[in-house]
Amino acid sequence: MEEKKPRALATQSAAKIPKFVRSNLSATLKAREEGKKVAYAFIMDGHDEIMRAMDIVPAWGESFSGLCAAKRDAEQYLQKAESENFSRSLCTYATCNLGFDILREEMGGETPPGAPWGGMGRPDMIIGSAQQLCDPRFKWPQATRHYLPDVPVFVGGMYYPPWDPQTDRREVEKFYVKYITEELRECVRFCEKVTGKKMDWDRLEAAVDLADRTWDLFDETYALRKARPTPMDTGDAMNTMVPITFNLGTQEAYDFYKELNAELREKVEKKEGVAEEEKYRLVWGAGLPSWFALGDFQYFNGKGAVFPAETTYHVAQPIDRLDLPNTSDPLEHIAWRLIRYYTHWYDKARQKPGSAPLVERIMEYVDDYKCDGVVFHSAFSCRSWHAGIILQAEVLRKVYGHIPILIMEGDIVDISSYNEADTHNRIDAFIETLEAYKNSRN
């Protein structure tokens, strides 16, 4: 399979990310000799600090599939999963991982040769969470266990209140917090059983505090992108999200955003932008990118279009903004933080008839980052999160009137759905729409 040349990056910090990903993977391979347990883990599941406090090494499934896609090396794993009757239209993060697991089991536990960056270590446990919306996140651990029958599984739900314009979120949040807190407690018990170690609650508290500070620093750092020209766009953010997404609760993640912050401040000072001439500012409204085609961000940049903000992987908000109730229970704190991350947009949406929280979030970025349009990416193999994209675009148009919107179509991992020439043609047409929109406003 052809390996794509890496995309040029606007920041030196983003260029350090491959080191993070490599070291996360190699930690899973070295864990056994270091006497640590490895857990298959999934993003935004609220288990980060629990794993860090218990010295459990997370093996991030979505990250590994994204890496296989970026290396254009996913096809062999997708085909392997297909040969076991997993449809390609299932989540390709899951099928890529499953294909890798099946191959490794067939090879007696040896990493399949040529696996990107040495592959992922075999897990001692699987710690999952469906985050309410995703059916593969429920079924993926179960399917994995079919091939790794000795590996115990914990899967939670991390439910948060669904959006209901008739209900004040405050009336229901506490029930969800109670549920999640108990689920996290169950997860701790599961980890204690598998590792044979007791949770160190002081260590957990310290990890939660570090995670809070990382959330604040991350948000403050990303807000520097409001500058014109923007010093970093979504193309780089799809890399700089790695520490907050996969290393939350570690000092390395915090230190990374310190460095990124300093770098962006310097760029703002020097007025160093992402595009040669910044003509159009866009919000990446939703959708995971095609990991094998990140160069498309550069194609946008070449047309003078930059992305100062995105909802995807902007997985942290300032802690103050969330107005979290005081609690001495670190698990309850994690639960409140997760719930309020979603629900704090509900109030704004209730004030605009016909709107929705995700749309309010996009409009907040359009206003705060002075953007001219919104781009979504609809990945065919994700039927949960990406399914709401067309609705979001419709609500945006209904509530906010004309605003140029592009919905790109493709996949996260499966390159067979991608045609570069067609994608670039659609971007070209969108740039013309943006130009006309800007002229009509001047």
Ligand code: SF4
């Ligand atoms: S949200 Fe979508 S991409 Fe993520 S695991 Fe679920 S189906 Fe896959």
